[in-house]
């Protein structure tokens with residue numbers, strides 16, 4: 154056993170070894186100097202000391218005396234140490250996770266504040282974005298979407314939720330989902346995934362609710378939504394006009410007869426109808442078979458009538474009509490029209506489409522990586538039940554004058570006659 158004073162320490166180094174000269178099993182103990190006189194004398198070479206150290210002096214947990222060489226916890230079971238490590242890891246992980254949400258909330262609040270500022274200033278004004286102190290000049294809203302030229306860095310700083318500058322308002326079963334999926338491939342377009350139904354079902358929730366449903370957009374992007382029932386719902390033109398009279402409106406129209414059959418097929422697939430198509434479409438006044446235009450599937454196809462209501466609020470130049478048939482035949486050509494109408498560069502082109510044989514419809518692909526493809530879901534492109542030719546003929550007669558009138562109003566022939 155040897156004593157030595159440890160430099161700059163109040164402790165005495167007590168070395169105990171079974172072999173006085175050298176030993177790999179050497180035990181170092183740092184003891185407070187004050188205790189050194191109480192150390193019991195143990196014969197040199199007492200090997201039991203390793204296992205049964207003299208307990209009075211081993212109260213070395215004195216705060217001023219570092220336990221060098223004692224290797225705290227050396228004897229603790231490794232399971233406990235692992236448990237402690239796991240607990241510490243979990244706590245750190247939980248803290249990081251919570252901090253992440255706090256940060257996101259704070260950023261979200263800040264974004265909303267800026268969104269409100271932006272809208273207060275709409276109609277001509279200035280807004281300083283971020284710390285870069287760059288002035289953004291807000292164009293007058295009569296020019297439609299925010300078309301403020303911004304740098305990319307400002308763009309990402311100014312991301313916020315905006316009311317849509319363009320809406321696909323109809324028609325149901327016309328191909329509205331296809332059009333929305335095509336146009337949202339454009340980097341300057343953002344759209345909510347589902348139909349909003351704000352102007353026909355949720356109007357009482359208020360405009361802030363509507364805005365909050367929209368995705369974040371930067372000032373160089375536009376927001377688009379689609380709700381096909383808007384086109385045929387009485388109050389919607391007035392309400393939409395009240396939101397923004399400069400909103401651009403897109404309508405995908407399809408032969409009213411195939412549109413009606415498509416509508417009926419959807420009702421069948423959802424179990425909403427069990428009656429045959431002709432039973433739904435006609436009623437008898439005793440002597441004649443008359444068309445039941447109170448049936449929604451037929452009424453929606455009276456495009457000219459619905460359009461009249463829209464033209465009371467919006468000038469024709471603010472409406473774009475896309476042929477549902479052409480959207481299937483040549484999607485790229487229709488996308489040219491849509492992109493021009495929205496004032497966007499023609500980014501979505503023929504290379505974005507391929508005809509999927511299994512689906513029987515155009516599907517999307519990314520031109521830079523053609524293996525990434527996307528077709529619409531099973532509810533789009535359903536097989537229609539066969540309808541008797543005489544029923545089709547009677548429908549054709551019925552729709553003809555309405556179709557003619559519609560062509561004249563729009564200045565476009567859709568070839569359904």
Ligand SMILES: Nc1ncnc2c1ncn2[C@@H]1O[C@H](COP(=O)(O)OS(=O)(=O)O)[C@@H](OP(=O)(O)O)[C@H]1O
Pocket residue numbers: 324325326327328329330331381414415416418480481514515516529532533534535
């Ligand atoms: N690319 C592509 N893939 C699948 N389907 C396509 C596509 N382009 C247009 N269509 C036609 O879109 C019809 C459904 O129209 P909507 O999307 O407007 O329906 S809905 O109102 O949203 O329910 C759907 O009607 P059905 O064929 O009766 O199912 C299709 O004919």
